Amino acid sequence: MRSASRLDGIGLSLIRQINALATPLSVNLGIGEPNLRPDETFRAMARRAAEAPWQYSANAGFLSLRKKLAEKTPFDPAAEVCVTAGVQEALFAIFQAWVDPGDEVLIPDPGFLSYATMAKIVGAKTIPYDLEPPSWTIDVAALEKKITKKTKVIIVNSPSNPLGAVIDEPALRAIAAMADAHECLVVFDEIYREIWYDAPPPSMMGMSPNVIVANGMSKSHGMTGLRLGWLMARADLMKPIISAHQYLATCASVFSQTLTELIFTAEDWNASWLMRVREQFTRQREAALAAIERDLGARIEPPAGAFYAFAPVPSCDTVTFTKTLATDAAVLIIPGVAFGKNGEGFVRISFAANLDQIGTGIERVGRWLAGAGR
Numbered sequence: 250m251r252s253a254s255r256l257d258g259i260g261l262s263l264i265r266q267i268n269a270l271a272t273p274l275s276v277n278l279g280i281g282e283p284n285l286r287p288d289e290t291f292r293a294m295a296r297r298a299a300e301a302p303w304q305y306s307a308n309a310g311f312l313s314l315r316k317k318l319a320e321k322t323p324f325d326p327a328a329e330v331c332v333t334a335g336v337q338e339a340l341f342a343i344f345q346a347w348v349d350p351g352d353e354v355l356i357p358d359p360g361f362l363s364y365a366t367m368a369k370i371v372g373a374k375t376i377p378y379d380l381e382p383p384s385w386t387i388d389v390a391a392l393e394k395k396i397t398k399k400t401k402v403i404i405v406n407s408p409s410n411p412l413g414a415v416i417d418e419p420a421l422r423a424i425a426a427m428a429d430a431h432e433c434l435v436v437f438d439e440i441y442r443e444i445w446y447d448a449p450p451p452s453m454m455g456m457s458p459n460v461i462v463a464n465g466m467s468k469s470h471g472m473t474g475l476r477l478g479w480l481m482a483r484a485d486l487m488k489p490i491i492s493a494h495q496y497l498a499t500c501a502s503v504f505s506q507t508l509t510e511l512i513f514t515a516e517d518w519n520a521s522w523l524m525r526v527r528e529q530f531t532r533q534r535e536a537a538l539a540a541i542e543r544d545l546g547a548r549i550e551p552p553a554g555a556f557y558a559f560a561p562v563p564s565c566d567t568v569t570f571t572k573t574l575a576t577d578a579a580v581l582i583i584p585g586v587a588f589g590k591n592g593e594g595f596v597r598i599s600f601a602a603n604l605d606q607i608g609t610g611i612e613r614v615g616r617w618l619a620g621a622g623r
C-alpha cells in the first residue's frame with residue numbers, strides 16, 4: 250500500500266542515519282542533546298511532580314504554568330501562551346495552523362532540518378536564506394529580497410542549531426519590521442536561549458505583533474525526553490495554533506508541565522542550575538575549540554550560544570566521510586550539508602559530551618583526515 254504523498258521523500262534524517270551507526274564504542278558528537286545530569290533538588294522536584302494528578306490538562310496547558318511562563322513577558326497567559334509537547338510539536342502546530350499549500354516559508358541555510366520537512370508536509374515551498382561563514386550572520390537586505398506576496402512565515406533561530414551563531418539585536422529588529430511591512434509571520438525559535446557564553450542572546454519577544462516565540466525545556470534543563478515546550482503569540486495568532494495542538498497532542502504531558510512549573514517556581518535553584526549549565530558548556534566549548542584547532546587545523550569563530558561547533562573540513566564528500574567515520578573510526582559527527590547546501594564543506598560537532606569524549610572524538614576525526622585512520 251502507498252503511504253500518503255505528503256510524506257514522499259521524507260525519510261530518516263541524516264542525523265538519525267548517522268546516529269543509527271553508533272556502537273557501544275562510539276564517541277557520539279552527533280547528537281543535539283545536552284549532557285546534563287539532574288542534581289538532587291531537580292530529582293526531588295520530579296518525584297513531587299509524579300505525585301500530582303495524571304489527568305488531562307487544558308489543551309493549552311495548566312493556567313498556573315502559563316502564568317509562570319508569561320511572567321516578565323508582554324503575553325497574556327490566558328490567551329497568548331500554549332504549552333506543547335516540545336518545540337517540535339509546537340512548530341508542527343504552527344505549520345498546521347498558518348501555512349497553506351503553495352505558501353512560501355523562509356528558512357535559514359544552514360538551519361535545523363525540521364523546518365524544511367515540516368513546510369514540505371503542509372505543501373509549502375521552502376525558500377532558504379543564506380547564512381555565511383565565518384560568522385554566519387544574516388544579510389537582512391538579502392533576506393528581504395526573498396519575501397514575496399506568497400511568503401507566510403520567516404523562521405529565525407538564534408542561538409542557531411547547527412551554527413552556534415547568535416543574531417544581533419539590530420538584525421532581529423530589522424526582521425521584525427520586515428514582517429510588519431510585508432504582513433508575514435516570524436517564528437522565532439529560541440530553544441537555545443539559556444545556553445550562551447559571553448552575553449545573553451537577544452530575543453525577538455515583543456519586537457512585533459507578528460512574532461511567534463518558541464522555547465522549551467529540552468536544552469536548558471536536559472529534558473529532551475520529557476517533551477515540554479511552549480509558544481507565545483498574540484491571541485488571534487494563537488487561537489488556531491491551540492486548535493491544531495489540540496488534535497496533535499491534546500495537551501503536553503502533565504507530569505512534565507508540573508515539573509516545569511516547580512522548576513520555574515524554585516527561582517534561586519533555577520538561576521544556579523542555569524549558571525552551572527553555562528559553566529559546564531563553557532568548559533566543553535573550550536575543549537572542542539582547542540581540539541578543532543589542534544586536530545583539524547581549523548580556527549573557527551567561537552560559537553556564541555548552543556553547543557555546536559560548525560567546522561570546515563578539507564574538500565571531500567562529507568556525507569560519505571561522516572558515515573565512514575561512524576563505522577570505521579567510531580566517532581559520530583554530522584555532515585553540514587544535512588542542514589542545507591551552505592553547510593557543504595563543514596561538519597557539525599556537538600560538544601554536549603564530556604571532555605574526554607570531546608578530545609578523543611575530535612582527535613579521531615583529525616587522524617582520519619590526516620590519512621592515519623585509513
Ligand SMILES: Cc1ncc(COP(=O)(O)O)c(C=O)c1O
Pocket residue numbers: 281334335336337338361406409410438440465466467473477478
Ligand atoms: C533549533 C531547534 N529547534 C527545535 C528543536 C526541537 O526541540 P524539542 O526537543 O523541544 O522538540 C531542536 C532540537 O534539536 C532544535 O535544535
